[in-house]
Amino acid sequence: ASAVFANVYSLDYAYGLKDKNGITLYDELERTGWLGCEPCGARDMHAYIEYHIEQGPILEAENRDIGVVTHCQGQSWLEVTLIGRSAHTGSTPMNMRANAGLAMARIINAVDVIAMKHQPNVAGSIGQVNFEPNSRNALPSKVVFTIDIRAIDSSKFELMCQLIETETRNIAIEQGVKCSIERIGHYEPVEFDQQLTSTIRDVAKQLGYSHMDISSGAGHDATWIARIAPTSMIFCPCVGGVSHNESEEISIEWAEAGANVLLHSVLKTANE
Numbered sequence: 241a242s243a244v245f246a247n248v249y250s251l252d253y254a255y256g257l258k259d260k261n262g263i264t265l266y267d268e269l270e271r272t273g274w275l276g277c278e279p280c281g282a283r284d285m286h287a288y289i290e291y292h293i294e295q296g297p298i299l300e301a302e303n304r305d306i307g308v309v310t311h312c313q314g315q316s317w318l319e320v321t322l323i324g325r326s327a328h329t330g331s332t333p334m335n336m337r338a339n340a341g342l343a344m345a346r347i348i349n350a351v352d353v354i355a356m357k358h359q360p361n362v363a364g365s366i367g368q369v370n371f372e373p374n375s376r377n378a379l380p381s382k383v384v385f386t387i388d389i390r391a392i393d394s395s396k397f398e399l400m401c402q403l404i405e406t407e408t409r410n411i412a413i414e415q416g417v418k419c420s421i422e423r424i425g426h427y428e429p430v431e432f433d434q435q436l437t438s439t440i441r442d443v444a445k446q447l448g449y450s451h452m453d454i455s456s457g458a459g460h461d462a463t464w465i466a467r468i469a470p471t472s473m474i475f476c477p478c479v480g481g482v483s484h485n486e487s488e489e490i491s492i493e494w495a496e497a498g499a500n501v502l503l504h505s506v507l508k509t510a511n512e
Contacts, residue, residue, distance in 0.1 A: 242461035244280055246468050251280055285469040287436060287509050290462040291502045292473060293490055297481030298454060305497040306444045306451035307475030310437055312463050313361070313390040313455065314397040314429035320347070320408060323418040326373060326381035340383040341371065343415035350407045351387055354400065361392040361455065362400060386424075392455050394429050430463050436472035436509065443504045449497050458483075474498055474505070 243249045255266035269275040294300075299307050324340030348366045355364030365388040372382040389404055391397035405421060412419030444451040454475055462471045476498035479489040 242464040246464040247281070248464055248467070285465070287433075288462060288465045288469050288471045289436065289440070289502060289505055289509070290460055290465075290471075290473045291498050292460060292475060293478040293483060293488070294454070294475040295456075295458050295478065295481065295483035299452070299475060299477035300479065300481065302452060303450065304452045304477070305449040305494065306440075306501055307454040307477075308437060308441045308444065308451055309456050309462075309473035309475055310432055310453050311392050311455040312430040312432070312460060312466075312473075313363070313392050313457055314394065315425065315427055315459055316389040316397075316401050316423065317425035318387040318389070318405065318408075319422045319424045320344075320385055320387060321420045321422075322383045322412060324379065324381055324383075324416075327379045329377045329379060332379065337379060338416045339379050340415075340417050341380045343412055343417045343419075344369070344383045344385055346411050346415070347387075347408050350411060351389075351404055354403050354407065355389075358391075358396055358400060362396055363390040363457065364388070364400065364404060390457060392429050397429055427459070427463060430466050432462070432466060432472040433470035436470050436505075439508055440472055440474055440501060440505045443508065444501050447497075447500055447504065449501065474501055 241254065244251055244254045255264060255269075257265045266275070294307055299305075322340040322343050324343070325338040327337060351364040351366060355362050367386045367388055369383070369385040371380045373380070387404060387408070389397070389400050391400055408421060409419055441451065441453075456473060456475070460473065462473050465471050476490060476494040478494075479491075482488050
């Protein structure tokens with residue numbers, strides 16, 4: 241929705257998105273009564289401040305009440321499809337295999353090696369993995385998996401994307417499997433508005449909350465809105481950095497601190 245508001249995607253594109261059951265976003269908005277009638281972007285936005293849990297362990301580890309978010313990492317999602325040859329695991333000699341699973345394993349290791357080599361503020365991860373035929377005694381004929389690439393610095397981000405894609409293709413060639421790569425999501429690193437960030441920092445100090453500058457490792461609405469309006473973010477700690485999980489937890493004190501900083505930052509920005 242925020243990307244539509246920022247004119248990155250069209251409204252028709254968003255309406256047409258489908259879930260795994262083939263239900264469109266438009267149909268669900270209509271079914272639930274949340275299909276609005278006001279034109280998207282009809283109201284000008286003076287500024288945007290987003291309050292969110294950190295989704296990481298740094299603030300809790302540093303014993304800080306508030307994270308003043310200065311940047312959001314760039315993010316690229318690649319969906320990799322490897323096509324090998326299904327064969328019996330016992331009767332097929334090791335040197336006569338086209339093992340898509342082995343190729344994936346070596347790509348996973350390569351992603352980690354590349355990410356560690358280019359620290360700090362860089363991450364490379366493997367998320368979803370699907371095997372075919374997914375049998376205990378058959379080599380996979382097809383493996384589809386996702387690579388998640390993130391970095392704050394634009395030059396590092398571009399380099400990471402290039403290195404990982406090149407190494408993925410090279411490993412596939414070495415293992416004798418076919419490889420296709422589709423970019424299914426991508427946005428560049430974002431530096432948030434310095435004046436808004438300074439306001440949040442000043443407010444946290446005035447209210448007596450411990451705080452630190454921090455970057456966001458996850459995507460947020462603020463990432464898109466930063467294209468069309470001054471934008472910044474406030475983080476509060478979360479227990480163990482756990483997020484997108486039923487055990488996600490914050491304390492009342494953390495929530496209150498962040499809400500107070502948000503309120504007073506909004507009031508100060510609105511009155512300027």
